[in-house]
Amino acid sequence: MPNLGSSLLAAALVAGAAIPFQAGANAMLGRLLGHPLWATMVSLAVSVALAVPVMLAFRVPVPSFATAAATGPWWIWTGGAAGVVYVTAALLLAPKMGAASFVVAVIGGQMVASLVIDHFGLMGFVQRPASLARVAGLGLIVIGLVVTQWANGAKAG
Template identity: 60%
Template sequence: MPLVLLIVFAVFAGAAVPFQGGANAALGRALGHPLWATLASLAVSVLCIVPILMALRVPLPTLGGLAGQPKWIWIGGIAGAVYVTSAILLMPKLGAASFMIAVIAGQVVAALLIDWIGGVGLASRPIDGSRLVGTVLVLIGAVVVQWPALSR
């Protein structure tokens, strides 16, 4: 698949995220607690994935493949729960744009460090000038978007 198409898909996936945060915040209010909304949201995710697995006839995983794996392979589930709960709690207070730019800034900084050290099973990639400048620009953008609230 061409790189441009992969980037377009990633942009669309990113565009879904603020809708997720806003919807989950409303769900949290309706259910009376943000953690119930987190659980409900993740349950809906499971309900969406299971029929796709069945339709594609994806074989059941072999649990033996987990033996000897590093403990960090489970961090994705923890990160998902932290993100969903954070969005439920923070998006109503910050607004969608302010919350998302802060999240994106955190993602870019963490991704740069993960690439640099070769973390979570990825190949190491050096921090070159363009990657550093791009990260700094994202951080500057985060400050600019937050500026009205910061200057109060």
């Protein structure tokens, strides 16, 4: 029987596998709707339309938004803005870069931000120093980005 760590890793891999499909679908939606921001709005509206019935089915209690706003840090509301940035960037950039190069670049950006967040214990995360191994892992991702971009250039030429 797999342990919880491998189950979580598998779930994260499946979630990650959805990213290039999301970028492709949203890019096509943006072309069909005539503007990338329409695709961003529709994509996020579909997310809400899917989340609400699931929340109702699981009887998720309605939270106190006022309490969260009054007691939480200011940045708790920035996740939605980050979602808009990501979805819009994906539908604009993925078709130009290719799915693999876009995803490698996204992972590189996520790793840089994650190392900074962990190192300083930002956004409620436990502080975890940026070890040599973690920085080396980031270096490998950067090498992967360079190789995928080089492969795109070699193929296009």
